[in-house]
Amino acid sequence: MTVFALLRRRTEAFDEDAMAKMLEPEAEAARRLYGDGHVKAIYSRQDVPGAVIQLEVASLDEAKRILQRLPMLANDMLEATWVPVSPYRGFLPRS
Numbered sequence: 001m002t003v004f005a006l007l008r009r010r011t012e013a014f015d016e017d018a019m020a021k022m023l024e025p026e027a028e029a030a031r032r033l034y035g036d037g038h039v040k041a042i043y044s045r046q047d048v049p050g051a052v053i054q055l056e057v058a059s060l061d062e063a064k065r066i067l068q069r070l071p072m073l074a075n076d077m078l079e080a081t082w083v084p085v086s087p088y089r090g091f092l093p094r095s
Helices: 016-035 060-067
Strands: 002-009 039-044 050-056 078-085
Touching (some): 002 060, 016 039, 050 060
Antiparallel strands (some): 002 050, 039 050
């Protein structure tokens, strides 16, 4: 299944210095998840500081477990909204 994780930095709870210290460890963890095949795409958000991550997983619970490897999410520096999706029915074969 495809799951999108909409991640927002919790700037109201963590200052810029705390966030800056986590950026490289976060990027390294994201590269590992991409290399392992769990993450299919990562986008930087343009509306708020954060990211959108696309995962291909067996379940929503698996997506949540996988992204707990991100240090900023594991340390509650990110707020996550989880969006499981399925193929658009208009593109499926007609019966």
